[in-house]
Amino acid sequence: MTDTQTQSLFAPRTSGDVLLEVKDLDVHFRLKNGGLARVVDGASLTVKRNEIIGIAGESGSGKTTLVEAILGINRFSNRELGGQVLYHARNGQVMDLAAMSQNDIRRVRLAEIGYVPQGSMNSLSPTMRVADQIIDGMVTHGVSARDARRKVPELLSRVGLDERVMRLYPHELSGGMKQRVIIAIGISMEPSIIIADEPTTALDVNVQRRILATLMRLRDEMGVTIIMVSHDGAVHAELVDRLAIMYAGQVVETGGVRPMLKAPLHPYTKGLTDAIPTITAKRERIEGIRGATPSPDNWPQGCRFHNRCQFAMPQCLEIPPQLVQLQTEHVTSLNGTETIAQDRLVSCHLYDPAVRGAGND
């Protein structure tokens, strides 16, 4: 993939209407010692039709837990769910995925939301042929076994695989091929959304680029919305339209990717963008974000980032900030850049004159 191709993928296609709204989502796990791990805790996120939205954040910030909750995947019996996941279906119907029974949300999966899970190296059953693992998903959604089988070669070629791959077992595939098979399964029912959780980790750089290019091509061909989870800032910088930053189980900032990278508002976002190595910039020392990551069963009071924030004020230790749209037209970012505040949501007291002012009294 050349750079010009990458550029063409930037063509803005965000049509603006809302596809998925995550509202105040809580995913808590009751711990054996009686504690509560609030892995996702009041997270909010809006996904628009046809966009690629990136979710970034350090390990343990709750990215996977968030997207699994969107799909209603419940791997642990000690889970407690709160909040809403509103899905705007193609027929205009709005449904709350978080309130659905397992049997109802089962029909949403693959048909409406395709999933490329984290750890896709192990996401195919070792004792089933590739074709059978593509087919059974389609069949469960009402496609006849014959039609499903006939569609397999086309799906494989769409993700850049030869149709002979269908007869192989997972251990006969390379990592990149497995990832492509997973993507082929993800698009088999032509869903509105594909959630890709770290689709390129554990792959070498060349394969990474090809996989990402494949996803972009599918977005262009199928008009599918992509939620791309990655802690690789470079992936986001190159591919996504909008970005959501997660910290300690919450979304702390969202906005268009380029304004956000150029003019970060949240101190944590600034820390992340400083850490993205750019090819153009002179090699400077990349400074990580100082301080230890807090633990889900004991988030800090007030702003969860306060123990690591160089801008922390006394109020930050008391009052938890909310993710809000800025009231002003322009805003000065932490880089000192003046930027348009439209479409930027941030959860930080620096941008709330009321809280800021209270501290000066």
Place this chain on the structure above:
Amino acid sequence: METDVEKVQSMGNEPPHEDQKRKARVSPTAAYVLRRFGLYLITLWGSLTASFFFFRLLPGDPVRAYVAQLQQRGSNTTFESSDAMLAHYQKEFGLYGSLLSQYVNYFRRLFLHFDLGPSVLSYPTPAIDLITRALPWTIGLIGVATLLGWVLGMLLGTLVGWNRNRTWAEVVTNGALGFSHLPAYFVALFLIIFLSYRWRLLPPNGAFNTSLNPEWSMEFILSVIKYGTLPVLATVIVAVANWMLSTRALVVSILGEDYLTFAGAKGLPARRVLSAYVLRNAWLPQIAALGMALGGVVSGNVLIERLFRYPGVGSLLIDSVMVKDVNTAMAIVSILIILVLTINLIIDLTLPLIDPRVKLTGAGG
């Protein structure tokens, strides 16, 4: 040589270096079969040799004891002296000369004439005849008990593994844990005491109603089933508990696999996930485990047969050891060894055909 798999490897449009680590996987089936068969022959020879020397080096001289017994009955008329008589019978039983020449002779007779020598137990009946009479009973008993224990254990283990967070599943698992530590003969005693002496539901010993003629009649077959129930049950109860626990452990680990989460993310109903993803990945390793457990089953069965006075090779083995019938005892052990090793060979050779994960490299166990 480029294998089929390698050809397909290059079909994903990925750089070739990803495939390099796979080159070593050129492993033709023939090489595997040959290697596995060689291992089979070596194990067979090793264990037959070991049991040969084991029985020869047991204290006590079977021929001397047998001759003394004959002399007591006063039937030494054809011999000039008791020494001549002793020499005659030593030759008959193959117990003359050095240990090494006995060893060579034993296996020459075995492989050239399939002759395992006469039995001491009921001379001059060949040992092989005694075994042929007893073997069907043992195979029936072990076969039914093992298959039943394996199938039931797999089903129950899958059930409790799948429902691992339910109270009832925990109760059943703990019950199985208790049973799995019981020796089968203890269960057998318990069954005999209650089911047969106390409640008189089933006969405590024998293999069929001896007033019936052994033939393929309904009556006789029903009698065989009735008499076989207790010994089978004694083995099955313990076997089910063990298979259940190992299957449960397998299933629980499979439930934590990424491919199970992904199967759910495709929208498959739980039933389908269980049958196509959990069971399929659990039962294949359990087939391999079945082969490995077989040796234990066979030896455990000796005591069970003894307790139920079942006319199988287990009972015969104990009887022959009692009178130091080296030929019969050795023959039984040899046949059981051949049986167990051959079944393991068959399992190891067929497993790669049905389980794609089993690579044709390891010799297996």
